[in-house]
Amino acid sequence: MSLEDLYREVILDHYRNPRNQGRLESPDAVAEGVNPLCGDEITIELNFDGDRVTEVAIEGQGCSISQSSSSMMTEAIKGKSRAEIETLTGQFRDMMSLDGEVEIGLDPERPGAVLGDLEALQGVRKYPVRIKCASLGWNVLQDALDGGTRT
Amino acid sequence: MPTDLSHLKADFPILSNGVHFLDSGASSQKPIPVLEAMDRFARTSYANVHRGAYQLSVASTDAYEAARERVAQFIGATDPREVIFTRGTTTSLNMVAFGWGLEHLGPGDRILATEIEHHANLVPWQMVAKRTGATLDHVPMSDDFRLDLAAYEQKLGPDVKVVAVTGMSNVLGTMPPVRQISDLAHRHGARVVVDAAQLVPHSAVNVQELGADFVAFSSHKMLGPTGIGILWGAMDALEETEPFEGGGEMISDVTLHDATWAEIPHRFEAGTPPIIEAVGLHAAIDYLDSIGMDQVLQHDRELAGIALDRLGDVPGLHIQGPDDLIDRGGVVSMTMDGVHAHDLATILDEQGVAVRSGHHCAKPLMRRLGVGATARASFYVYNTEEDIDALIGGLRRAGELFGVGS
Numbered sequence: 431m432s433l434e435d436l437y438r439e440v441i442l443d444h445y446r447n448p449r450n451q452g453r454l455e456s457p458d459a460v461a462e463g464v465n466p467l468c469g470d471e472i473t474i475e476l477n478f479d480g481d482r483v484t485e486v487a488i489e490g491q492g493c494s495i496s497q498s499s500s501s502m503m504t505e506a507i508k509g510k511s512r513a514e515i516e517t518l519t520g521q522f523r524d525m526m527s528l529d530g531e532v533e534i535g536l537d538p539e540r541p542g543a544v545l546g547d548l549e550a551l552q553g554v555r556k557y558p559v560r561i562k563c564a565s566l567g568w569n570v571l572q573d574a575l576d577g578g579t580r581t
Numbered sequence: 582m583p584t585d586l587s588h589l590k591a592d593f594p595i596l597s598n599g600v601h602f603l604d605s606g607a608s609s610q611k612p613i614p615v616l617e618a619m620d621r622f623a624r625t626s627y628a629n630v631h632r633g634a635y636q637l638s639v640a641s642t643d644a645y646e647a648a649r650e651r652v653a654q655f656i657g658a659t660d661p662r663e664v665i666f667t668r669g670t671t672t673s674l675n676m677v678a679f680g681w682g683l684e685h686l687g688p689g690d691r692i693l694a695t696e697i698e699h700h701a702n703l704v705p706w707q708m709v710a711k712r713t714g715a716t717l718d719h720v721p722m723s724d725d726f727r728l729d730l731a732a733y734e735q736k737l738g739p740d741v742k743v744v745a746v747t748g749m750s751n752v753l754g755t756m757p758p759v760r761q762i763s764d765l766a767h768r769h770g771a772r773v774v775v776d777a778a779q780l781v782p783h784s785a786v787n788v789q790e791l792g793a794d795f796v797a798f799s800s801h802k803m804l805g806p807t808g809i810g811i812l813w814g815a816m817d818a819l820e821e822t823e824p825f826e827g828g829g830e831m832i833s834d835v836t837l838h839d840a841t842w843a844e845i846p847h848r849f850e851a852g853t854p855p856i857i858e859a860v861g862l863h864a865a866i867d868y869l870d871s872i873g874m875d876q877v878l879q880h881d882r883e884l885a886g887i888a889l890d891r892l893g894d895v896p897g898l899h900i901q902g903p904d905d906l907i908d909r910g911g912v913v914s915m916t917m918d919g920v921h922a923h924d925l926a927t928i929l930d931e932q933g934v935a936v937r938s939g940h941h942c943a944k945p946l947m948r949r950l951g952v953g954a955t956a957r958a959s960f961y962v963y964n965t966e967e968d969i970d971a972l973i974g975g976l977r978r979a980g981e982l983f984g985v986g987s
Contacts, residue, residue, distance in 0.1 A: 433927075433928055433931055433978075433982055434982070436927070437924070437928075437982050437983070442983060442984070446919070467939070468923055468938070468939045468940075468954065469939055469940045469944070469947070469953055469954055470923075470953075471953075491953045492921060492923070492953065492954075493921035493922070493923035493924050494920075494921055494924050494983075495923070495924070497921075557927060559927075560923070560927060563923065
């Protein structure tokens with residue numbers, strides 16, 4: 431495992447040019463989270479059409495891992511139903527799992543085929559203290575989904 | 582001729598694997614004499630202190646009280662009773678905030694802290710302000726990373742009852758002029774509480790010359806064990822401080838409804854104290870004294886100077902703190918354009934360099950600096966220029982990985 435595996439170009443690209451940055455005009459759900467240990471921050475806003483996420487916006491500050499993971503997440507969840515997002519979140523958490531036995535279902539022959547850019551975060555698993563960085567945005571997403579509609 | 586302490590590294594077993602340990606500001610490593618003193622004491626002389634009528638307890642009590650006398654001598658306290666053993670700096674500062682503050686603060690009173698404080702000398706005062714109705718004000722940092730002393734003088738007034746200030750910033754490395762700050766505060770009748778967690782381990786401190794009323798520091802940052810800290814208080818200040826914790830060891834007499842306090846310092850040491858740790862701290866002070874605290878400060882400062890010189894050549898790197906060595910210790914905080922502090926710390930760790938990254942329990946200061954986090958290298962007696970070589974190498978590697986300056 432080398433630092434190049436952790437800091438892959440796609441991660442650095444999302445870090446430098448985060449996707450879906452900003453705020454929504456009148457979001458249906460909002461959640462924010464801070465990692466109190468390191469101070470990383472993410473705010474997520476969602477709009478729904480029925481069960482489906484139609485718009486997502488994030489704001490935050492923090493390290494390349496927390497910010498790129500959140501950026502990739504926004505791309506991955508847009509247009510997806512709650513059930514689909516739940517599946518995706520499970521796959522992501524499996525990928526972050528320290529338990530090497532977990533079958534994460536990625537195809538080494540076709541990188542990106544299952545989880546897209548998010549697969550680039552596989553290397554984080556080898557750096558246990560950084561898993562919480564990669565997970566921050568996903569935890570905040572869960573809060574936003576659980577929080578339901580803000581009126 | 583730089584201060585060469587490189588022969589000391591061999592005294593620190595944990596460093597034998599070659600780690601470049603640059604996080605002594607968070608906690609220091611322990612030399613063999615400290616480890617051996619605690620081991621020997623636990624094997625031969627340990628029992629609970631005070632009250633025991635048997636020989637082991639007498640031996641243990643003697644060792645515990647000898648540690649108190651050693652601390653008093655080390656910091657120039659005239660009376661060992663002014664040295665209170667606590668769990669650490671944070672507990673010491675809470676003892677002052679709650680034990681002194683709740684008694685002497687009320688509506689209309691002002692607490693004056695600073696913008697560069699560690700949370701340990703800020704949050705307890707916020708809590709006590711809320712409980713007492715006192716207001717909390719702060720001395721701002723000036724643009725040269727020092728306390729704005731003109732603003733401090735302006736903010737002083739008869740309503741200021743206590744001034745809480747750090748002896749050395751754990752982020753900036755700067756050492757505020759505590760003597761001057763104390764003298765000004767005393768003119769207004771205010772008490773002065775110094776967070777000396779970074780100061781005492783790295784600089785010769787004489788509490789008489791420092792001029793403050795309370796001085797708090799920790800053993801684990803000065804080559805001693807965790808679990809023990811010190812609150813030094815001037816006797817008149819301690820006399821107007823109530824015990825923060827009640828229990829055994831701290832009473833004179835107890836009925837079912839009331840109790841009277843033991844003498845100072847015992848009234849402030851409820852429960853079984855950190856006895857083995859006190860023995861370790863005693864050995865740590867002996868070790869530091871054998872080097873000489875002026876030598877320690879000079880050594881740390883020289884390393885900071887070398888680091889500051891060389892960091893200036895690293896592309897995209899910014900020092901968060903003064904770039905000179907005036908009134909500063911061996912703490913250097915940094916940020917790099919386009920590379921977050923946590924990423925710096927991970928990349929440095931891969932090169933065997935241990936630095937701290939984050940807000941360093943000083944979030945108001947981070948806001949003032951306009952950064953979310955910094956990476957911090959802090960130096961101590963066992964560090965050498967080789968550690969700085971490794972630091973610079975790791976930072977350059979980080980810059981390359983992230984394409985800084987390309």
